[in-house]
Amino acid sequence: MIKNARKCVVSAVASVGLLAVGVSTASAEPAKKAEVPSVSLTGSARMHYAPSPQDQVHVSFNAHAAYPEWGQDPKPGKAGGVVRISHAFTGHPEVSGWAEVKVDCVLASGAVAVVTGDVVRHSQHFSGWKNKRVGFTVVDAGRTDQLGFTGPVNDLDACFGKAPRQSPAPFMLTQTGGFKLRNHLPPVH
Incomplete structure (x- = not known):
């Protein structure tokens, strides 16, 4: 026992x-570390420019942002990347040109992204774009994406400026190519 x-x-x-x-x-x-809310927009496309459909308008994005303080009052984290835009005016090579935009903001909701930045490089014919602001709205719609943009302007705020004005609704459709939005920003309630 x-x-x-x-x-x-x-x-x-x-x-x-x-x-x-x-x-x-x-x-x-x-x-496991909590994932930092983030967003990225990449890709390149030839756009249908309705005022002159035969023009060659190309836009490419390599834009990204992280928002470590996301919520009711989101604080921008690190944003960066480049947007390139070129416009070859049919029959008018003397005004055709390109510009490169340094990204300072990327935001998204669903399949829609807004990107803003400063023109840091440009061709001779786009010299009026020097140090101007540009804003883009992109809809990643699958086969035919959409794009709207504003600029070059002086008074376009970044994402969380005093009077946020980024860009208009998308008014151009992709003809070839496309954009890929990776949106990991949770909804703000």
């Missing part, structure tokens, strides 16, 4: 020891 009691005690101590090791092993695993 004493022999059986010793076996039970040894067995119970061993079980508690294994349980303790299991608990300490489980708590030693690193906790």
Whole structure:
């Protein structure tokens, strides 16, 4: 009887020891880091420019942002990237040109993104764009994406400016190519 009691005690101590090791092993695993809300817009497309459909208008995006303080009063985190736009006016090479925009804001809701930035480089014929602001609205609609843009202007605020004005509704459709929006920004309630 004493022999059986010793076996039970040894067995119970061993079980508690294994349980303790299991608990300490489980708590030693690193906790998964919470994903920082983020958004990116990439891709390149030739756009249908309704005022002159034969013109060659190309836009490309490599824009991204992270928002570590997302919520009721979101604070912009790190935004960056480049947008390139070119416009070859049919029959008017003397005004055709290109511009490169340094991105300072990317926001999204669903399949719609807004991107703003400053013109940092441009061709000779787009010299009026120097140091101006440009805003883009993109709808990632699958086969035929949409784009709207404003600029170049002086008074376009970034995402959370005093009077946010980014860009108009998308009014151009892609003809070739397309854009890819990766939206990991949760809804703000």
